[in-house]
Amino acid sequence: MSSVTIDKAAPTRTVKYGSMSRDRKWALRWSYFFLTLFAIFSLLPPIYMLITSLKSSAEISAATNPWWVFHPTLENYVGLLTSNQFLRFFWNSALVSIFVVTITMLISVPAAFALARMRFWGSATLATGVFLTYLIPDSLLFIPLFKVFALFGDWTGIQLINRWYVLLFIYPTLTVPFCTWIMIGYFASIPKELDEAAIIDGASWFQTLTRIFIPVALPGLIAATIFAFTVSWAQFLYPLVFTTSTDQLVLPVGIITTLIKGDVFNWGQIMTGALLGAAPPLIIYAFLMDYYIAGLTAGATKG
Amino acid sequence: MADVALRKVVKRYDDVEAVRGIDLDIADHEFIVLVGPSGCGKSTTLRMIAGLEDISDGDIMIGGDIVNDVPPKDRDIAMVFQNYALYPHMTVAENMSFGLRLKHYPKAEIKARVTEAARLLDITDLIDRKPKQLSGGQRQRVAMGRAIVRNPKVFLFDEPLSNLDAKLRVQMRIEIKKVHQKVRTTTVYVTHDQVEAMTLADRVVVMNKGRIEQIGTPNELYHKPATRFVAGFIGSPAMNFIPCRLEDVGGTLQMRLTDRIAFPLPAARAARYNSLPRTDKLLLGLRPEHLTESHAHLEPGVETFDTVLDVTEPMGMETLVYFGLEGTPVCGRVNPNAGAKDGAPMRLAMDLNNMHLLNEATGAVL
Numbered sequence: 001m002s003s004v005t006i007d008k009a010a011p012t013r014t015v016k017y018g019s020m021s022r023d024r025k026w027a028l029r030w031s032y033f034f035l036t037l038f039a040i041f042s043l044l045p046p047i048y049m050l051i052t053s054l055k056s057s058a059e060i061s062a063a064t065n066p067w068w069v070f071h072p073t074l075e076n077y078v079g080l081l082t083s084n085q086f087l088r089f090f091w092n093s094a095l096v097s098i099f100v101v102t103i104t105m106l107i108s109v110p111a112a113f114a115l116a117r118m119r120f121w122g123s124a125t126l127a128t129g130v131f132l133t134y135l136i137p138d139s140l141l142f143i144p145l146f147k148v149f150a151l152f153g154d155w156t157g158i159q160l161i162n163r164w165y166v167l168l169f170i171y172p173t174l175t176v177p178f179c180t181w182i183m184i185g186y187f188a189s190i191p192k193e194l195d196e197a198a199i200i201d202g203a204s205w206f207q208t209l210t211r212i213f214i215p216v217a218l219p220g221l222i223a224a225t226i227f228a229f230t231v232s233w234a235q236f237l238y239p240l241v242f243t244t245s246t247d248q249l250v251l252p253v254g255i256i257t258t259l260i261k262g263d264v265f266n267w268g269q270i271m272t273g274a275l276l277g278a279a280p281p282l283i284i285y286a287f288l289m290d291y292y293i294a295g296l297t298a299g300a301t302k303g
Numbered sequence: 304m305a306d307v308a309l310r311k312v313v314k315r316y317d318d319v320e321a322v323r324g325i326d327l328d329i330a331d332h333e334f335i336v337l338v339g340p341s342g343c344g345k346s347t348t349l350r351m352i353a354g355l356e357d358i359s360d361g362d363i364m365i366g367g368d369i370v371n372d373v374p375p376k377d378r379d380i381a382m383v384f385q386n387y388a389l390y391p392h393m394t395v396a397e398n399m400s401f402g403l404r405l406k407h408y409p410k411a412e413i414k415a416r417v418t419e420a421a422r423l424l425d426i427t428d429l430i431d432r433k434p435k436q437l438s439g440g441q442r443q444r445v446a447m448g449r450a451i452v453r454n455p456k457v458f459l460f461d462e463p464l465s466n467l468d469a470k471l472r473v474q475m476r477i478e479i480k481k482v483h484q485k486v487r488t489t490t491v492y493v494t495h496d497q498v499e500a501m502t503l504a505d506r507v508v509v510m511n512k513g514r515i516e517q518i519g520t521p522n523e524l525y526h527k528p529a530t531r532f533v534a535g536f537i538g539s540p541a542m543n544f545i546p547c548r549l550e551d552v553g554g555t556l557q558m559r560l561t562d563r564i565a566f567p568l569p570a571a572r573a574a575r576y577n578s579l580p581r582t583d584k585l586l587l588g589l590r591p592e593h594l595t596e597s598h599a600h601l602e603p604g605v606e607t608f609d610t611v612l613d614v615t616e617p618m619g620m621e622t623l624v625y626f627g628l629e630g631t632p633v634c635g636r637v638n639p640n641a642g643a644k645d646g647a648p649m650r651l652a653m654d655l656n657n658m659h660l661l662n663e664a665t666g667a668v669l
Contacts, residue, residue: 193388196355201402201449202376211401215392 046275053077053272060267076272086273088247089254092164093233093277096250099168100232101225104175108224111176112183113209117195127184134177142241145170149242164248167239171232178231179224186220187213222288233281251277305366305379305456305489306331307352313360314347314513321347323513324361334483334490338500339510339536346461348510349493353459354378366456381450382459385466387442389434389449395421396430399448413452420451423485424478440471444478451486458483460492464499476502497537501525509533531666534588534659540623543594543633545587546663549579558587558655561629569604569655576660579669588659588668591623594635596643597650604656615643624649 052060054072064070080086114120115127149166153159160166190213198208214221239253246258255273259266307329314322322344329335337345350356352363354375362369370378381402389398396417403413421427424444434442443463450458463479464472480503483490494500500507501521509516509524509532517529528534534542547560556573559565568576579585597607616623617639624635624643635651637643660669 191386191388193384193386194390196353196375197382197384197388197449198390198401199355200353200375200380200382201453202405203401207405212390216390218392 093251108179116187175228186217311361336504566606593654596641
């Protein structure tokens with residue numbers, strides 16, 4: 001809850017800050033210098049991708065200035081967006097991401113609520129344990145996980161490997177621990193009196209979660225959602241291992257496996273595909289940015 | 304509305320006993336204040352009545368029913384928290400009606416109750432605002448409104464005014480008293496502020512170290528404290544405790560404070576204290592207002608002595624004077640025109656008709 005602050009009347013006399021102001025100016029100059037450097041550094045690849053995506057194959061392989069488009073063309077875009085295969089990758093990626101985000105939220109929000117609020121034996125240890133599982137690198141996990149799904153297929157006859165939906169079982173192992181951890185932090189920052197008030201008002205645990213905690217921790221929920229979406233949208237290793245048929249591939253793997261044939265790189269379409277693939281997260285970030293920033297900083301102070 | 308009773312209620316955390324077997328009967332419509340220093344168990348007691356803490360031993364009864372294992376929502380109580388605990392995403396009206404909406408009250412009745420409570424608390428204009436748009440005092444009103452609309456058996460207040468500034472606290476104190484006079488709901492109010500306790504309560508429960516020290520009306524506690532703790536806790540500035548002993552001088556009972564200062568006790572007091580062993584280490588308990596400037600027409604039982612003041616604090620309507628009696632700091636309240644000055648000698652008068660005598664070892668008021 002925010003405290004009311006009263007603006008003091010501005011002093012009528014102009015105050016010279018002397019060296020303070022000079023320090024500030026220099027600090028700003030250096031900040032701008034490094035920020036510009038950083039922006040150039042991180043924006044160069046996407047710019048290069050954009051330039052290349054607007055070139056024809058002939059122009060790409062020609063020995064012209066790689067940073068300039070002499071004969072701009074949309075043929076790469078038209079080619080990909082009319083290709084059923086590419087649209088299939090896109091669709092698979094969208095399905096996987098949406099389902100994974102939903103599954104993650106359905107698991108991690110109640111889990112975080114229980115770990116943050118319902119004091120039970122071992123809850124603190126369990127909360128730490130949840131986070132520790134996130135620290136295990138996924139490159140260590142894919143072989144045992146593959147084995148697990150292979151065995152599952154052998155035992156039950158239900159073949160999950162090489163189906164896009166196998167990813168719905170795998171991605172949550174990455175997203176649930178971290179999202180639970182984020183949400184524990186948010187829920188823990190909500191004053192205890194709030195749920196006590198709700199309980200006295202007659203709310204059940206579930207009502208306290210849905211009617212008080214989720215609305216109050218909405219910025220955190222959005223931060224967790226963005227995280228889960230990014231992870232499942234950009235994941236490369238798992239889909240590469242678990243899916244092989246072209247109609248089961250998701251975007252990142254699909255682009256690499258279908259647009260690189262032997263040692264022939266279809267650079268124009270690869271760059272276009274990568275750019276188009278980066279668009280959905282970019283759009284989502286743009287819309288949720290305000291919430292996301294609020295989400296990252298909320299809880300730092302008792303706002 | 305209902306009466307509340309606590310029977311030998313104990314709260315243990317691991318091996319620490321926060322509340323050590325307290326008995327308390329709260330009558331219907333009564334306004335009870337639990338007061339004591341931090342860690343005395345008052346908040347824990349309140350939370351046990353609310354059902355937010357389990358009780359380790361004993362019974363709690365609301366309206367004659369034992370509620371030991373009844374969850375908070377079924378105890379028909381309402382609680383006002385120190386930090387208001389308003390739901391930040393709901394408007395004032397939604398905050399107040401949350402409990403009723405959960406119980407699926409008809410919309411018309413919810414609206415009527417909220418409107419009535421808002422009128423009572425003078426927050427009708429704020430009804431569509433969010434908590435962050437309200438000042439501290441307004442938030443506290445909303446928190447009270449949330450309690451009132453439920454029309455519960457018991458109101459529980461957990462230090463509701465501690466977050467407000469001094470001026471607002473006085474104002475809200477009066478508001479709370481007014482609201483109680485109107486709704487007459489049985490109220491248990493926790494505070495560490497003895498002024499709040501004295502001004503609000505029908506009866507005050509003074510707690511210390513998990514036990515009840517004394518239960519009584521504000522006047523009883525002030526004028527007839529049972530223990531040194533109560534005597535020292537109630538009243539500001541606090542009661543003076545000056546080491547003394549009794550002696551018999553020529554057939555009269557005399558109280559000796561220092562080698563120089565000894566006073567014969569008034570007849571009524573002498574009769575009361577005569578049976579005490581003369582060897583006991585005793586404390587004279589005297590409130591600052593019974594230690595004033597000397598003047599020409601002193602009543603019987605008022606004795607004078609000379610001292611040198613250490614510090615004076617002019618308060619406007621009175622001046623507080625501080626001095627030492629053989630190393631014991633003592634505070635008196637004198638007329639602002641009595642000429643008290645830092646470091647100056649002054650003749651003071653001690654009203655022994657209002658004195659208390661305490662056993663130094665046990666702390667009991669004799």
